[in-house]
Amino acid sequence: MTESRFVARPDWYTATNPETRAATGAPLRWGVVATGGIARTVTADLALLEDAALHAVSSRRQSTAAAFAADFGFATHYYDGGPDGSGAEGYRQLVNDPDVDVVYVATPHAQHHAVAKAALEAGKHVLCEKSLTINAAEAAELIALARASGLFLMEAVWSRFVPGFQRALQIVDSGEIGDVEWVRADLGFPAPVDETARIWAPAAGGGALLDLTVYPLLWPWATLGKPATVSATGALTAFGVDRQNALTLGYDSGAQAQLMSYLGSFGPRQAVVCGTKGMIETVGSVNNPLELRITIGWDAPRTEVFEVPGRGYTYELREVTRCIQAGLTESPTMPLDDSLAVMELFDDVRRQLGVTYPNDPR
Ligand SMILES: NC(=O)c1ccc[n+]([C@@H]2O[C@H](COP(=O)([O-])OP(=O)(O)OC[C@H]3O[C@@H](n4cnc5c(N)ncnc54)[C@H](OP(=O)(O)O)[C@@H]3O)[C@@H](O)[C@H]2O)c1
CATH class of the missing domain: 3.40.50.720 (NAD(P)-binding Rossmann-like Domain)
Structure with a gap:
């Protein structure tokens, strides 16, 4: 499982x-x-x-x-x-x-x-x-x-702390959808290309990867772990940052994930986690799903709905408060080793895409 x-x-x-x-x-x-x-x-x-x-x-x-x-x-x-x-x-x-x-x-x-x-x-x-x-x-x-x-x-x-994401992980852990075989997730929106805007500017770490990929990546990272292999392709702007990128992640078990991040188009902004017994689909948002659709076998899907206070950031803010008040120096739900491993993965993806930033190490 x-x-x-x-x-x-x-x-x-x-x-x-x-x-x-x-x-x-x-x-x-x-x-x-x-x-x-x-x-x-x-x-x-x-x-x-x-x-x-x-x-x-x-x-x-x-x-x-x-x-x-x-x-x-x-x-x-x-x-x-x-x-x-x-x-x-x-x-x-x-x-x-x-x-x-x-x-x-x-x-x-x-x-x-x-x-x-x-x-x-x-x-x-x-x-x-x-x-x-x-x-x-x-x-x-x-x-x-x-x-x-x-x-x-x-x-x-x-997104690690919001109820829709946490509930999806509970469902996976319960074994209800069986062993996860593959995950597909995407996030993006069309942003007017402007070399000086923070989302694009090389000096600001611009491009879809650093701005968006952390969210689709969460889904395979949480359900399958750190991937054994990452293969990246992308389309770059004339000033050298990724307008969109496509990542294929591979795991020793044979499981795979396909991730898409984009700044040039609309898209479903959805995560789908597929297992040997069923699947979970987010409805409406990949980074703060207010609805999950769960399909087991050939049954009709059931829907679970979540409400969040404010815009959904209170959960991470409460985690910071809880940890500091309890004397913890990092969150067990968002550990620093994960942040470092994701940045290493992003460095690898940027090498594959040919994206560099002015303050990268020479
Ligand atoms: N968690 C989320 O859901 C989420 C959503 C969007 C963005 N983000 C992240 O939050 C960060 C900021 O994004 P944002 O969308 O808030 O950007 P933004 O609207 O452009 O705001 C960034 C702010 O940073 C300050 N700043 C300091 N040095 C700057 C510089 N050299 N160039 C431009 N601004 C500078 C400016 O505030 P002052 O003028 O007051 O100095 C500016 O208003 C990014 O790292 C982004 O990835 C997270």
């Missing part, structure tokens, strides 16, 4: 579970670095947690820092008064604020390493957006620093 990995305990994420608050009895004080799209979405969900204090936000500009702080009720805000406009001065002040316990890094991928490193060096716990970094060398450095400092570090792969 196939056993899935990183199954969370559902009661970890309930607001009433005393275990999640017992360790400190105090709310965690959050500092948020950046005021872009995901910073805004995740902060709105953070505000739903009763034991989160929105302490500080930093931005490259005073106006955006102040507006974000006012919108969400942050106690203070920082910004970059320096000449280069990199945001470094703002986030340095934030990570050195003694009233910040945990830093949420919501900058583009290429800035994750510098911001997370500064936060860890300042003694702060870190939740860092995906992809953790732009290459495995950067990821390994951050992980070593967090471990040496005894600080919590987690890549913000929120």
Whole structure:
């Protein structure tokens, strides 16, 4: 029988579970670095947690820092008064604020390493957006620093914690669909090509791989484990990042997975896990499935429906809170070795595709 990995305990994420608050009895004080799209979405969900204090936000500009702080009720805000406009001065002040316990890094991928490193060096716990970094060398450095400092570090792969995904893993573990033989998963959307936009720019770690592939990859990674082989093909833009990529994963058991990530088209945005007795299909979303369709044998499918508070990020935020309050330095559901292994796999895929970034090791 196939056993899935990183199954969370559902009661970890309930607001009433005393275990999640017992360790400190105090709310965690959050500092948020950046005021872009995901910073805004995740902060709105953070505000739903009763034991989160929105302490500080930093931005490259005073106006955006102040507006974000006012919108969400942050106690203070920082910004970059320096000449280069990199945001470094703002986030340095934030990570050195003694009233910040945990830093949420919501900058583009290429800035994750510098911001997370500064936060860890300042003694702060870190939740860092995906992809953790732009290459495995950067990821390994951050992980070593967090471990040496005894600080919590987690890549913000929120989909590992959402109820639809966790329920799919429970079904696989129960043996209901038998042994998993193959998985197919995809994610993407049409994004206007713009060499300067963070989703495309080589200097920002642009392309479908670092932005999207972590989500389809979750499904085989959770149900079959780390693959033995990865074969990648892709279509690159004129400026050298992947507009789309197709990965075939192979396993020693003979199981296979096919993953598609794309920035040029619409698509089903779906995961299908196929076993010897039946299959599970996500309906509506691959990264936060609110519906699962389960078909056993030749029976009619049954549907399971899930509700999530906010936009679905409270589950990962509660995990960060639970771990830090319990004195854990990494999440058992999103371990750092997994983040590193995924970055190594992405390095390998980029070698196969011919995609390089300016801050890759020479
Ligand atoms: N978990 C999810 O569901 C999810 C969804 C989307 C994105 N993400 C991840 O979150 C990260 C940010 O994505 P996003 O969509 O929020 O991007 P975005 O809307 O472009 O926002 C990024 C923000 O980072 C700050 N920043 C700092 N240095 C920057 C630089 N050199 N260039 C551009 N911006 C810089 C800016 O905020 P200031 O102007 O305030 O400094 C900017 O608004 C990415 O790593 C992405 O993979 C995760």
